[in-house]
Amino acid sequence: MDDTTLFQAALNLQPPWTIKKVIFSSESRRLDIWIDFLPGSEFDCPKCSNKGCKGYDTDDKTWRHLNFFQCRCDLHCRVPRVSCPNCGITLIEVPWARKRSGFSLLMESLILIMAMDMPISKVASLLGLDDGRVWRVVDCYVTKLEKWKTI
Numbered sequence: 155m156d157d158t159t160l161f162q163a164a165l166n167l168q169p170p171w172t173i174k175k176v177i178f179s180s181e182s183r184r185l186d187i188w189i190d191f192l193p194g195s196e197f198d199c200p201k202c203s204n205k206g207c208k209g210y211d212t213d214d215k216t217w218r219h220l221n222f223f224q225c226r227c228d229l230h231c232r233v234p235r236v237s238c239p240n241c242g243i244t245l246i247e248v249p250w251a252r253k254r255s256g257f258s259l260l261m262e263s264l265i266l267i268m269a270m271d272m273p274i275s276k277v278a279s280l281l282g283l284d285d286g287r288v289w290r291v292v293d294c295y296v297t298k299l300e301k302w303k304t305i
């Protein structure tokens with residue numbers, strides 16, 4: 155099994171998403187994983203869910219992910235914009251991250267679990283993050299929880 159196949163499985167990426175390359179640096183204790191989509195892929199419009207929208211162009215994005223092998227891991231991806239007949243040109247939403255978060259969903263889960271048992275400053279310190287970024291994740295989900303309670 156090669157490294158791209160290993161991380162494809164570890165990240166549970168489904169077509170059209172695929173691992174393009176993996177770079178590990180033992181000096182910086184860092185793992186960078188590049189995710190791409192297969193040529194000719196079609197996506198659902200993130201606004202109206204119209205199926206089969208063609209890619210228009212891409213925007214390079216990076217998300218902090220859970221550590222692998224005690225090394226920092228960042229996910230990089232060319233995220234496509236789609237041309238929807240109903241909504242125009244829109245950047246799609248990737249399945250591994252919340253829109254505009256900067257963290258993978260798994261990393262956000264870890265932040266929330268840690269925040270339930272320790273001060274935010276300690277969570278930030280352990281993860282090598284700024285307190286403000288941790289607070290934004292917590293605030294997002296607390297706000298969602300409050301909305302769900304009113305339904």
